Amino acid sequence: MNEKARLVFTGHLHPDAFVEFARHRARRLDIVLQIASADDEAVNVTVEGPVDLVDAFEMACSLGPYDCLVLDVVRTTA
């Protein structure tokens, strides 16, 4: 079953590093990713794909690249 979800990652982020990390994970998981906005405090994305893979994307990005600290993730239906 496919899901289209909006994910907002907040914390202490380097937007370029985080976005590159998110794109890599989305490619690996073969899900659709759109970056809505990205700054030092929040990255806002929309993803679409099988629910399990969207879950995996959320989990991966909640860990983030080594130079980013994700403090919270909000997931809503897009």
Add this chain to the structure above:
Amino acid sequence: MNTGNIWQPVCLSHSIEAGTSAGARLSGEDLVVWRDNSGVAHVWEDRCPHRGMRLSFGFVRGDHIACLYHGWQYDTGGQCQYIPAHPDLEVPKTIKVPVYLTKERAGMIWTTLAADAEPLSVPIDETGTIPVQSLYVDCSADVAIAVLEGMTLAPFSAGRDAETTISAVTPSLYAVSAGHDRLLIGIQTLTAQRTALHVVISGLPEVYEGGGQAHFLSWALDLRFRIENPSKKMFAAPARTVAEAL
């Protein structure tokens, strides 16, 4: 010697039994060498795409290898086919382990890191091979080859005074012959300063198994000693040491 893009051995064939895996290294790249239950050998990048766990720590079941960490299963093409935590998921084709060309020749498993490499030029040895030993030395492949080319070989079969001839079959395979005996030495560049030499006897098992292997193991240990101790002239492994090593 150019390293990553040429065919090189990564282990002796007999080192990898069906249904097992092991780690190897070629030109600084970590590899998993595994053999499926039908006996076919595979050489891949030693990294699960999920969490980066070494697949060489994984386990082989039939024609799949599974990661030790979360059990992700990969088929012989490197494609992930099953994720235990998501049994109903159709795994995306993007979850795939990089695989390398793999052949078995001269009693060794060969690979190249170049996807567009020329076909392996090591000839099929129709008389068969008997494994002797893999040697690991802390020097470049060029240094190891230079020492190898200065070695003499006392034959096992007959004619102790037979002349030794050494030739390069390929850049990564040397033949050492004396009398009726012939050794093949596969050269594996682990890193710029670490090299493996895989030694096999080219011949019939009924002639060389046991005594022949012990005889040439002594020669192989001498080779390793000379590589590691370039300033010393002589080394003779005591027969008892060789027997204990067997």
